[in-house]
Amino acid sequence: MRGEHQMPPKGQAKRGRTEQLMRLGHPGGLTFALIATLTWVCGGVALAAPMPARPTAVASVKAEPDISGVWERYPGPFLDDDETKLTPPPGKGPELKEPYASEWRAIRNKRQAGLTAGTPLVDASTRCLPEGTPGIMEGIYPIQILQNPGQITVLAELFMQTRRIYLDAPFPAPDDLAPSYFGFSSGHWEGDMLVVETRGVQKDLQFYDIPHSDAMTITERYRLIAPDMLRLDVSVEDPEYLKTPYSFSWEYKRNRAYRIPEYVCDHRLDVINSDGTVSMGLK
Amino acid sequence: MSKIRIRAGVLGASLLALGQPLAAHHSFSMFDQTRTSELKGVSVAQFQWANPHVFVVIKKDETTYTLECGSPSNMSKTGWKFNSLKPGDRINVSFYPLRNGKPGGALKVATLPNGSKLDAW
Numbered sequence: 001m002r003g004e005h006q007m008p009p010k011g012q013a014k015r016g017r018t019e020q021l022m023r024l025g026h027p028g029g030l031t032f033a034l035i036a037t038l039t040w041v042c043g044g045v046a047l048a049a050p051m052p053a054r055p056t057a058v059a060s061v062k063a064e065p066d067i068s069g070v071w072e073r074y075p076g077p078f079l080d081d082d083e084t085k086l087t088p089p090p091g092k093g094p095e096l097k098e099p100y101a102s103e104w105r106a107i108r109n110k111r112q113a114g115l116t117a118g119t120p121l122v123d124a125s126t127r128c129l130p131e132g133t134p135g136i137m138e139g140i141y142p143i144q145i146l147q148n149p150g151q152i153t154v155l156a157e158l159f160m161q162t163r164r165i166y167l168d169a170p171f172p173a174p175d176d177l178a179p180s181y182f183g184f185s186s187g188h189w190e191g192d193m194l195v196v197e198t199r200g201v202q203k204d205l206q207f208y209d210i211p212h213s214d215a216m217t218i219t220e221r222y223r224l225i226a227p228d229m230l231r232l233d234v235s236v237e238d239p240e241y242l243k244t245p246y247s248f249s250w251e252y253k254r255n256r257a258y259r260i261p262e263y264v265c266d267h268r269l270d271v272i273n274s275d276g277t278v279s280m281g282l283k
Numbered sequence: 284m285s286k287i288r289i290r291a292g293v294l295g296a297s298l299l300a301l302g303q304p305l306a307a308h309h310s311f312s313m314f315d316q317t318r319t320s321e322l323k324g325v326s327v328a329q330f331q332w333a334n335p336h337v338f339v340v341i342k343k344d345e346t347t348y349t350l351e352c353g354s355p356s357n358m359s360k361t362g363w364k365f366n367s368l369k370p371g372d373r374i375n376v377s378f379y380p381l382r383n384g385k386p387g388g389a390l391k392v393a394t395l396p397n398g399s400k401l402d403a404w
Contacts, residue, residue: 083312118382120310128335141356157356261355263334269351270309278309282349282387283329283340 065192065224068147073139074253086112089208091248100211100241107209119277126278128265130161132181132205133198134234157260165196181205194222213240228254314379314389323375330368350378350390352403361402
């Protein structure tokens with residue numbers, strides 16, 4: 001994907017919203033809809049008969065699925081309550097190339113040793129830094145999805161993070177894609193599935209300590225598997241660091257009652273020590 | 284990443300949220316989950332209701348204990364409110380003590396002046 005710029009995301013033809021709507025299972029398209037409507041209206045006037053209660057062709061045009069609302073991971077994340085055990089990454093974990101695989105294992109082992117000793121090591125979460133992409137979608141605390149024309153926005157309770165997904169948007173040129181926590185996300189609908197591609201995640205943002213290059217591409221596929229159940233399949237590709245794409249899935253349940261509270265990382269008790277361990281500060 | 288996992292007891296009382304970790308931004312491995320300490324008739328010095336952690340500061344004689352809790356969302360699920368405690372309240376507490384022996388821990392249960400018990404973890 002490197003060097004590609006001002007191009008639509010992978011596998012996506014540039015298209016407008018109207019075209020996309022008409023594409024969804026209606027081969028007759030707009031022309032058919034207009035003719036059908038005009039015929040129906042004119043016929044009704046000529047015959048001076050009561051208008052039949054039947055759907056028009058226009059009304060049957062399918063809208064995009066509604067994935068808006070507050071979502072919680074389901075089942076909930078981190079069901080194991082043993083605090084001395086390091087949480088593994090989702091799925092089967094990454095298949096990293098060497099020497100990255102050995103380096104990653106060493107970091108993970110060091111973290112495990114810290115937990116065993118009761119002296120956890122500092123991480124981005126302890127510093128209240130954004131989880132970025134794809135971590136925000138892990139939904140440790142609930143997330144809220146907003147759907148607007150041209151943009152889908154993800155708001156996370158944890159650290160009050162904001163992630164913007166631009167629909168049908170070409171990626172910026174490489175020189176205009178400054179690395180960031182969330183990278184640049186471009187999404188499009190493929191039928192009932194929202195496909196989002198993300199590039200430009202900064203290298204020091206390491207999901208479960210997993211290193212990556214500037215060439216990393218994250219592809220997410222969202223679809224409703226029940227009226228209030230959302231499934232996300234994630235695939236991370238990085239030809240420089242990964243032997244094979246790293247894939248995993250998360251599922252969420254819509255919660256129509258929960259209101260996300262603010263989450264400002266003040267009033268912290270924890271203290272980050274000079275040796276990189278975290279301990280609780282006492283009042 | 285170090286995160287706290289949800290407790291079954293918290294889930295059972297959940298009406299709004301289905302499953303959130305108690306806390307997300309640092310590990311609770313600093314607390315000894317194999318032991319429970321209890322203090323009775325202690326005085327509340329401070330009750331802080333805010334993310335990332337609610338915490339309670341209590342005084343027992345000349346010693347000040349700092350007790351960390353989950354997030355406000357988690358605490359709400361078991362009946363806690365932002366004004367459940369106020370300075371000067373006399374309460375009983377049970378908590379997982381700090382593994383390094385310092386006066387603090389993770390609050391498990393607080394028994395309020397009116398006798399009601401509130402689970403914190």
